[in-house]
Amino acid sequence: MNEENPKIEDIVSLCKRRGFIYQGSEVYGGLSGTWDYGPLGVLLKRNIMNLWWQHFVEARDDMYAVDAAILMNQKVWQASGHVDTFVDPLCEDTVNHRRYRTDHMLKDNGINPEGMTMEQMDAAVVEHGVKSPDGNPLSQSRSFNMMFETVVGPVADDKSISYLRPETAQGIFTNFKNVVDSFYPNLPFGIAQQGKAFRNEIAPRDFIFRSREFEQMEIEYFVHPDDWQQSFDELLASIHQFLEKLGLSPENVHELDVPEEERAHYSKKTIDIEYDFPIGREELLGLAYRTDFDLSNIQRVSKKSMEYQIKGTNERFVPHVIEPSFGVERALMAVLTESYREDEQNGEKRIYLALPEYLAPMRMAVSPLLKNKPELVEKAREVYSALKKKHGNVMWDDNGNIGKRYRRQDEIGTPECVVIDFDTLEDDTVTVRDRDTTEQRRVAIKELIG
Ligand code: ATP
Secondary structure, three states: OOOOOOOOOHHHHHHHHHEEEOOOHHHHHHOOOOOEEEEHHHHHHHHHHHHHHHHHHHHHOOOOEEOOOOOOOHHHHHHHHHHHHOEEEEEEEEOOOEEEEHHHHHOOOOOOOOOHHHHHHHHHHHOOOOOOOOOOOOOOOOEEEEEEEEEOOOOHHHHHHEOOOOOOOOHHHHHHHHHHHHHOOOOEEEEEEEEEEEOOOOOOOHHHOOOEEEEEEEOOOOOOHHHHHHHHHHHHHHHHHHOOOOOOOOHHHHEOOHHHHOOOOOOOOOEEEEEEEOEEEEEEEEEEEEEOHHHHHHHHHHHHOOOOOOOOOOEEEEEEEEEEEEEEEHHHHHHHHHHHHEEEEOOOOEEEEOOOOOOOOOOOOOOOOOOOHHHHHHHHHHHHHHHHHOOOEEEEOOOOOOOHHHHHHHOOOOOOOEOOHHHHHHOEEEEEEEEOOOOOEEEHHHHHHO
C-alpha cells in the first residue's frame, strides 16, 4: 500500500465539492449504493470509457461491438447460472438486525475468507469470535441472490420475471451467433460492450467501489481452444498498457493469479488485477479464461448451435473465451487516487488532481485578469472562443480573484489556465499557468490556438 495514498474521505469530499460525484437521490436522504455523476464527473467518466474504447476496440482490427438491452429473457440468467449461484453469504447482527456480507466481516477482522464455503465462514466467525461492527453476535449465514428482480409487461407471473443485468457479458454471448452470421470474422476475435450493470450488494461501501448500479466495460474474446494461452497473455499485456494510459503507476498495480480452489469451476485461469486503493489492495478488474462454459450453456438451453466453422475446413467447435472485465467506477476511483496530490504553495495547502491531459474534464480554463475591465473581458472571450473551438472542453472562469480560480482549476485537474491581462492588449500574448508546477509562461495567442 502506497503511504502517500490519499484518504477515501479526501476523495469523496473533493468529488462532492467540485461537482464530480454526488450521493444518489441525496435530496431525499439518498439511496444506498447509488451515485450520481455531476458535470465534471460525467466528463471524467466518459474520458475513461472513451480511452478504453480507443485502446481495446478502435485501435484493433479484431474487435466488434454490441450494445445489448439491459433487460433480457430470464432464460439467459438461468442458463448462465446466475439464478442459482449468483449469491453472496449474508449474516445479520442478532441485536439490531443490520445485514452484512460474512466474507467482509471476516476480512475486516484479519481473516482471509477466500476459498471458504459458507459453512467454513460461519465456523470461522465462531472460532475467532467475530462480532458485527456494533459489537453484537452475528447470525448464521444464508445465500442472498444479488440480482434485482423485476416484472416485464402488465401481467406478473413466473414467465414475466426478468432481472436487471448483473453483468454486461451475457449480452455479448447471446449475440455471438448474430455477429458471426453478419461478419464471419476469423478466430480469434472479440466482442466488446460498455454499459450499466446492477447488483443488489448486501452492504454497498467504500464510495463508488461497491455500488448497486455501476458500469462495466467487457470483452469476450473468442479463441480456438488450443490457442487460449497466447490470447490470454496478449490481453494481459494490453490491459497493463491501458492502465498505464490511465496514469496508474505500475507499483500500485498487482496481479493476483487466482488459485484453482477460488476460481469459478469453469475457469481454467483467472488473474485479478488489484490496485492499491485508499481502502486497501482490492480488485480493479479481472481477466478470466472461461473455456466454452457460456456458449455451451446457451447451446444447451436454446438448442441452437453455437459452433464456429473454420473457413475452408470441416472443423467445427464451440469457441473458448477469454474475458477481460473492467468496472468503470473502480477505474475512476483508481484514477482519482493516483492523481490526488497535496502540496504547499506560498505557505498554503493546495490540492490538485495531476490527471493526464486527455482524461482531465477540462483541458484549459480561460480568465480575464480582472472581470470589471471590459477590454480584458472582450479579449478573453475571443481567446476562449478560439480555444473552445479547438479543444471543446474549455472553461470560462472569472469567479473570484485569480488565486481562487487557480485553486479551483487545480482541484478539478485542469492542466492549464490561460489569463488575459493588460499586456495581452499590447502584444497578443497570454499567461499560461501549469497545474503541476504552477509555473507561468508567456505564450503568443497565435501559437496557443494554432
Ligand atoms: P468483488 O469480488 O469485488 O465483488 P467480483 O469478482 O464480483 O467483484 P466481477 O463479477 O468479476 O466482480 O465483475 C467484474 C468487474 O466489475 C469487477 O472487477 C469490478 O471492476 C466491477 N464490479 C463488480 N461489482 C461491482 C460493484 N458492486 N460496484 C462497482 N464495480 C463492480
